Amino acid sequence: MTVEFTSPRDAGCPFAPPPALRAAAVEKPLSRVRIWDGSTPWMITGHAEQRAILSDPRVSMDEKRPGFPHLHAGNAAAAEHHPRTIFNTDAPEHTRFRRLMTFPFTAKRVEALRPAIQKITDELIDAMLAGPKPVDLVQALALPLPTLMISELLGVPYDDHEFFQRCSAIAVDRDAKPEENVNAQLGEYLAELIMDSPSEGWVSDLAERVRTGEVTVAEAAQMGVVLLIAGHETSANMIALGTLALLENPDQLALFRDSDDPRVIAKAVEEMLRYLSIAHHGLRRIATEDIEIGGEVIRAGEGIVVALPVANWDPTVFPDPERLDLHREARQHHAFGFGIHQCVGQQLARVELQVVYGTLYKRIPTLELATGIDQLEFKHDKLAYGVHRLPVSW
Amino acid sequence: MKVTIDQDKCVAAGQCVMAAAEVFDQRDEDGIVVLLNDNPPADQAEDVRHAASVCPALAIIIEE
Numbered sequence: 197m198t199v200e201f202t203s204p205r206d207a208g209c210p211f212a213p214p215p216a217l218r219a220a221a222v223e224k225p226l227s228r229v230r231i232w233d234g235s236t237p238w239m240i241t242g243h244a245e246q247r248a249i250l251s252d253p254r255v256s257m258d259e260k261r262p263g264f265p266h267l268h269a270g271n272a273a274a275a276e277h278h279p280r281t282i283f284n285t286d287a288p289e290h291t292r293f294r295r296l297m298t299f300p301f302t303a304k305r306v307e308a309l310r311p312a313i314q315k316i317t318d319e320l321i322d323a324m325l326a327g328p329k330p331v332d333l334v335q336a337l338a339l340p341l342p343t344l345m346i347s348e349l350l351g352v353p354y355d356d357h358e359f360f361q362r363c364s365a366i367a368v369d370r371d372a373k374p375e376e377n378v379n380a381q382l383g384e385y386l387a388e389l390i391m392d393s394p395s396e397g398w399v400s401d402l403a404e405r406v407r408t409g410e411v412t413v414a415e416a417a418q419m420g421v422v423l424l425i426a427g428h429e430t431s432a433n434m435i436a437l438g439t440l441a442l443l444e445n446p447d448q449l450a451l452f453r454d455s456d457d458p459r460v461i462a463k464a465v466e467e468m469l470r471y472l473s474i475a476h477h478g479l480r481r482i483a484t485e486d487i488e489i490g491g492e493v494i495r496a497g498e499g500i501v502v503a504l505p506v507a508n509w510d511p512t513v514f515p516d517p518e519r520l521d522l523h524r525e526a527r528q529h530h531a532f533g534f535g536i537h538q539c540v541g542q543q544l545a546r547v548e549l550q551v552v553y554g555t556l557y558k559r560i561p562t563l564e565l566a567t568g569i570d571q572l573e574f575k576h577d578k579l580a581y582g583v584h585r586l587p588v589s590w
Numbered sequence: 591m592k593v594t595i596d597q598d599k600c601v602a603a604g605q606c607v608m609a610a611a612e613v614f615d616q617r618d619e620d621g622i623v624v625l626l627n628d629n630p631p632a633d634q635a636e637d638v639r640h641a642a643s644v645c646p647a648l649a650i651i652i653e654e
Contacts (some may be wrong), residue, residue, distance in 0.1 A: 251648050291601075298602035303611075306604075527644055528611075536601045538646035543604045590613035 250535035265499030302548030330566030351397015433582030
């Protein structure tokens with residue numbers, strides 16, 4: 197019987213990938229999987245096979261190709277109208293888009309943001325400690341931190357932070373009304389900011405590229421919106437879900453609480469990324485030629501779904517994958533994907549998580565969950581996995 | 591160890607710099623890889639091999 201891609205997770209083990217997908221992975225590194233429209237594309241679960249597929253030029257991300265295994269009905273209907281972006285093009289077209297987005301994220305530039313990230317983190321924790329408890333960690337820290345950080349990176353003036361934060365909150369609010377089109381509002385806001393000859397942050401770089409004719413104002417503003425949307429909820433989920441995982445594994449939490457060694461903290465963050473693998477929606481691709489892999493042949497025109505969390509729990513690469521082990525060598529994980537579409541903001545995410553995990557439990561060593569783990573609502577149906585709320589006390 | 595890089599393939603993920611900062615750097619304007627040392631000493635060899643293995647674009651080639 198063909199496995200359903202949206203198989204449920206085990207209620208008693210909310211961090212593990214769905215048991216049905218893991219069971220399929222034990223049998224074979226790739227197998228057929230059923231998705232929302234009843235079609236049965238290939239699901240890649242093996243770690244080595246994911247590397248091979250995601251770096252294979254015969255594998256396309258062009259959602260306009262017939263047979264593409266869309267994420268949901270909405271995307272299937274809208275695909276032909278989507279503008280071409282880094283999210284639906286292949287090399288060499290993709291290369292141009294990608295290179296316009298990479299410059300704020302060099303290791304050096306991101307490292308230079310560390311003091312600002314530390315300051316934002318400390319201020320949010322100060323406010324938490326001064327306020328009532330229990331408090332929802334998602335609202336108090338996990339969501340505002342990435343928003344403030346992206347404001348900083350973009351160069352959004354301080355006076356506009358509140359507007360920016362409000363738009364970001366609406367953008368990820370599942371109860372938001374469709375008429376509150378915050379993407380458009382943010383796009384307009386960023387376009388104005390870019391045209392206003394800014395002197396700081398990514399917007400000043402973008403303004404320069406608009407002047408030289410490399411990009412239009414609209415394209416530049418759109419990239420800013422993409423950055424915000426992609427970098428906001430993902431980081432927030434890692435902060436809140438990560439804190440939950442650490443509270444459930446106090447011996448591991450102790451490492452972040454007790455260590456001041458940046459190398460130890462950095463290594464531990466890689467394991468958090470592996471263990472949680474929040475990008476659980478399955479990367480979508482399509483074969484443009486026949487591809488022999490793992491004893492099977494993926495035919496040209498067949499869809500491919502890459503189940504990142506399953507490969508991050510591949511026991512041949514990560515022994516005892518169900519164990520959160522912050523001393524583990526986990527850098528080979530696929531939490532950011534692999535291949536030319538690998539997360540463009542990954543170094544920023546790393547520094548951010550190093551700062552947050554390395555600070556929160558030192559500042560609040562008595563942090564505890566203020567509800568039962570069985571009372572928490574998990575984001576099963578969202579692009580990025582996480583918890584909707586995380587009530588904590590201390 | 592002889593290291594070569596393919597700047598056309600590079601997608602500026604920054605993985606190589608995180609793995610071996612003495613051997614790899616990034617261009618300021620777009621993050622594309624810059625090779626600082628094409629013949630790294632033995633004590634950096636393991637980091638360089640690791641950099642090649644985590645490069646998502648397979649843009650680092652090593653000859654031992």
